[in-house]
Amino acid sequence: MRIVIVDDDPLVRMGLKAILQSEEGWTVVAEAGDGSAAVAEVRRASPDVVLMDVRMPGMDGLEATRLIVDSGSPAKVLVLTTFEVDEYVFEAMRSGAAGFVLKRVPPPELIEAVRVVATGESLLFPASTRAVIERFSEAGGYELPDLTEREQDVLRELARGHSNQEIAGHLYVSVETVKSHVASILTKLGVRDRTQAVIVAYESGFVRPGDAAEL
Template identity: 45%
Template structure:
């Protein structure tokens, strides 16, 4: 008899986690080994329970899903990450896939489709929601436009730390500069990338190739 797929559920909404746990707990082909409410907790739980598949939300307080995916890959975790989220914009899809996600589904996916996707992810197969596959194909056909104004070395250093989950204060300490200087650098980054906040800056930077999982 084949061993059940060991599953870690990561979502900041308890109701969603409860629903997913109930869905998979009733199937002998799966074993829910843990739950996490954010990316940092997901990393801890993955190291402790060694899941085969991590069912990962993206937009969560604290460490987001993309950062957690990148860190799992950097740590050589054998777990496959299947993104399960509400969002299918370029700013969500592309960074998640580039960070190392095996698949990407939306939360309105039918139960049978989700079950098949988790099994496929456990085998290392990529599963993409139709709208996500369409976006990726469209991006492959459309050459990326370079940034109008390049980021400075210091701005890239600040953005790299932000992408890894550092606060302004932590980034300042790492770079031996003031917190006010970090904020100034971020404002310049926002202006150059045409965004208004940290999350969007990181997403656009991944999209343009300014940042890469595990480095810059």
């Protein structure tokens, strides 16, 4: 796992680096103190995951995330934030971030967050992620592409933050079948990951706040 850490506080970067490099095979390949440096380091180092602070002087993490995603980089951006429900965090996810993690989480949760984002298996910390998306998404009358009935079922499950394994169990299909449906959904929606698919589902009105509550 190749990781870039972006934060304007050197002590925060030092702490994150110590935690992440305790994992076998994980390497912090670069650090940056602002958004413009982050974009340059991602281009140079080709990381798998970028830990991105959003509130920084100069170019902020929102613009940096947008530039990294628009560049076509396969790196997954994981937003670092102090606040659980934050419009700035939502805008970062809307710009292409795969999810977010609170700066105060214990080390094991941070490590799991990076692992989940890297694999793209499921939404990060579903309850928190849903809370952000539900609060700030507004149905804009966006027309969803012609999803099949089963793809619609899978998209609703994604909005609940469920993993492929959980979706397979709920819909009584194989994990491979779920993966195939998810891939088709991402292609039809023109998005790069599950978080983006859920945002589109809310903003289109296909899923509304409260609809994705656990059954």
